[in-house]
Amino acid sequence: MKKTISRLARAAILTTVFHSAVTIAAECQDIKRSEPLNLTVPVTVQLPARVAAEPVGAVLYKKEASLAQLTGSHRPITNACLEKVRKVLNGRMTARQTGFNTFATALPGLGLRLTVIYDKPGATRKEWVLPFSAPVADLSPAAITTDDLTLRFEAVKTGAMQSGTLNLRLPSLLSLNDNSLVVNMAVNVLAAKAHCAIQVPNPQIDLPPIDATALASSEAKKPYPVSVNLLCLNTKKASINVEGANDPQIPSIFKNVAPDNPASGVGIEMLYNSSVLFPGRPMEIILPQQQNGFALPLAVRYAKTNEKITKGNVKAQITLRINYL
Numbered sequence: 001m002k003k004t005i006s007r008l009a010r011a012a013i014l015t016t017v018f019h020s021a022v023t024i025a026a027e028c029q030d031i032k033r034s035e036p037l038n039l040t041v042p043v044t045v046q047l048p049a050r051v052a053a054e055p056v057g058a059v060l061y062k063k064e065a066s067l068a069q070l071t072g073s074h075r076p077i078t079n080a081c082l083e084k085v086r087k088v089l090n091g092r093m094t095a096r097q098t099g100f101n102t103f104a105t106a107l108p109g110l111g112l113r114l115t116v117i118y119d120k121p122g123a124t125r126k127e128w129v130l131p132f133s134a135p136v137a138d139l140s141p142a143a144i145t146t147d148d149l150t151l152r153f154e155a156v157k158t159g160a161m162q163s164g165t166l167n168l169r170l171p172s173l174l175s176l177n178d179n180s181l182v183v184n185m186a187v188n189v190l191a192a193k194a195h196c197a198i199q200v201p202n203p204q205i206d207l208p209p210i211d212a213t214a215l216a217s218s219e220a221k222k223p224y225p226v227s228v229n230l231l232c233l234n235t236k237k238a239s240i241n242v243e244g245a246n247d248p249q250i251p252s253i254f255k256n257v258a259p260d261n262p263a264s265g266v267g268i269e270m271l272y273n274s275s276v277l278f279p280g281r282p283m284e285i286i287l288p289q290q291q292n293g294f295a296l297p298l299a300v301r302y303a304k305t306n307e308k309i310t311k312g313n314v315k316a317q318i319t320l321r322i323n324y325l
């Protein structure tokens with residue numbers, strides 16, 4: 001009698017376990033979509049005005065948001081039971097890789113870097129830089145939605161920038177291996193607005209001692225080069241002007257403002273391409289075809305005023321102003 005009861009109990013237990021296994025297997029079946037989730041992420045990149053002055057490797061534009069925010073679609077990507085769902089999340093780029101995780105574009109000097117982030121409340125945060133491949137089952141047993149996946153888009157300076165626009169389509173940027181999710185990206189790059197930046201490695205220029213005899217003579221005064229570079233992008237026209245305290249009788253000469261033991265009868269003139277610059281009289285800059293960085297043909301020299309020349313220190317302050325469009 002005892003043996004019979006034991007066998008019946010064992011049979012009941014086995015039946016219960018079998019029933020539970022069947023139930024779980026049924027719940028974990030892969031539910032196929034009637035329509036795949038096909039999303040397109042639009043990105044508009046406005047290059048900054050100072051793009052020419054930015055160093056190589058600088059991030060010129062960055063945008064980070066969830067798929068739901070980027071597409072306006074709050075949708076499930078997977079069902080809740082992932083144990084039996086053998087899906088793989090793939091990120092790929094069709095462009096040529098030019099550096100560490102950076103891909104080239106048709107616009108010289110501009111590269112793209114994309115990162116996919118899984119950030120679901122209660123689950124471990126994960127990041128993948130394209131290209132990558134990750135099993136979905138490793139993420140979370142819960143359902144995954146478009147709110148749980150974030151895209152980080154970065155436009156990176158990879159070299160000398162040139163003017164221009166770019167329309168780029170990146171198909172199947174992010175997808176599941178069964179194509180139940182396909183994310184595309186449409187990138188529109190807008191050219192930087194006209195901009196010029198002055199680069200002065202050493203803003204203080206030291207000149208040799210004054211030769212009073214040579215300065216008093218009518219001979220041409222020796223010019224001393226000034227190291228100034230100009231960085232321009234998308235600029236059609238540019239001019240240079242000088243500002244500062246100048247001699248009212250000879251406007252091209254900037255006054256000696258040395259605080260200690262100043263010399264008299266002497267000031268400083270600035271020249272552009274061997275022509276003397278006058279405050280309030282802009283001089284046109286001939287822009288090269290490749291508007292990256294180029295040296296301005298600037299120089300300074302001592303100049304005699306109407307006062308008697310006496311020995312001492314000489315100091316002048318000159319401000320350069322670049323106008324461009």
